[in-house]
Amino acid sequence: MTEQEKNTGAAEKTGKEGIKASNPLRLVIMAVAVLGALIWGGSKIWHSFLYVETDNAQIEGDIYPVISRIPGRVDKVLTTDNQKVAKGDTLVLLDPVDYEVRRDMASAALENARASVAAAGEAALAAAATGQKLGADLRRSENLRRQDVISPSEFDAVKAGALSSSAQHAAAESQRKAAAAQLKMREAELRNAELQLSYTAITAPADGHVSKKNVQPGQYVAPGQQLIALVGSRKLWVVANFKETQLENLRPGQKVSIRVDAYPEKEFEGEVESISSGTGARFALLPPDNASGNFVKVAQRVPVRILFTGKPDNERKLAAGMNVVVEVRVK
Template sequence: MLKKIFTPVSLIVLMAGLTGLGMVLYAWRLPPFSSSVEMTDNAYVRGYVTMLSPQVSGYIVDVPVKDYQDVKQGDILARVDDRSYVQKLSQAKATLDGQKASLANSDQKENAARANISSSEASIESAQAALKQAQLASDRQDNLTKSGVGTSSTQEEAHATLEKAKAALLQAKAALEVSNQDLQTIIVNRGSLEAAVASAEASVQLAEIDLGNTVIRAPRDGKVGEVGARLGQYVTAGTQLMAVVPTDVWVIANFKETQLAGMQVGQPVSISVDAMQRREIRGHVERFSPAAGSEFSVIKPDNATGNFVKIAQRIGVRVAIDPGQDMTSELSPGMSVVVRVDKSKAPEAVHSVSN
């Protein structure tokens, strides 16, 4: 009876079924194949790829770098024709000199106005003294006339002199008021002249910035990507010329949400690099994405539909590469890697965190 049940065909079918079940259990990390090591091949090397563009318009007159060349911070990568910007700077400086001259002239006018005020004050003192003298002479003639000694014509002449002295005093006071108003006008206009000087200084600074922007320099150490700038090419603000890729790199590993339980910042990570014959480098978990990758997509999925299939979402995990490894210098942004995190390991103290 057993011979009929365990025929060669049934044994093959049974073995195939057990093999399939084992593969399913292994794929889903179910007992007896459960493991504390979580792995994903949805991982890539990332870095600061900086696209360089001019801030001014003009023709490219020099491109001293080549594709994939090493550069240092401050190295010249390209030059834009600066002749018009040199002239604009000269024009702005000439305008500034003119505004400063107008301000200096205002200072001179203020000094003259203050001198006029002093002169008007002296004229008032002189008019007051003349008025006092005319008043005494008029009073004396009035007394002489009352006593019959003086004549009417002399008395009238003294009265006229007194009136002239009063008018001269009023005129001197009016002249003082005019001088004060002239001074206030100069002081008020001073504000507009100072503002004009400040505006001219800002124009000079802007012209200097534009002139400086005709030279495009490397923002930091790294390698140049493909150079898109060409001699004689007319570029405008925002035209992409080339990219600079610094040596700082890290790994973004996209784990399924079902793999994150027990994963912590600081846990050691093994990184297998496809481009290096799958050699491994060390790293550690640095931080986790605040949301699933689908939340950052332009068109977000809408699961409120009649047909729904639950799909495990991916959560980005940033992995910092431990220093002191020779192979890290060969890593380039965009490389594919395989990341393994042993969740059974205790998190290590992280002394430095990359940006």
């Protein structure tokens, strides 16, 4: 046997011994892998019995539209995008000149109405005094006429004067009431003018952050036009759209684990507040009508409102519209 054949035989023998030695190690690795897979799969199955999960969920918040109640030209914009504001802060100023003129005109009209009321009141008092005097003259004339001291024509003249004075007094009272009504109208006009002037300062309806600013100085705005979208900062919640097949054991008050895509390492605590009475498709702009055409059964999504219950995390800012994954413990 040559030296080469000896080396070849030795190598084959060594290889066979290596394969025999590696078989137990391979079996152990395979056993560990299978056991791990079984444990992992079992934990997932057990988890599915205890929890229902969906990634069709987003953070929601109150969005307040900041609108103009009057037409006008924008004079100043006192806020910027993403700025935090408090309720009552002035955000936009409209040009107040036109409304100041209207207020001054209404104020002058009110003063004129007050003067008219005073004049009408004096006229009514004068007519009342004249009526009292002529009434007394009429009573004396009646006594004198019964005594035949005055002639019928003199009595008729006194009686006509008394009747005329009574009519004048009634007319003066009507004018006084009309002037008083005119005064109330002028007061209302002044209040309305002052109110319109106050609307030139557009303020924040709630605490929050400016999220969408659609106004610039010099722009002309119309009543009802949205200038700014303000996202409320006091309260955020999650709307999770669960499949209808997941709702069997879902109840208000159940604990929820919330994972935000922006902060995957952080888990937030929550609680189911309520379950919608209608599916998301039912409230769509064009809801499906399965009564016409061919019916295709599709699993519907039902919105579930979830509140954050844990302590606020000031380091991780949550914003409306963020995607989240929620897990509700149902058992």
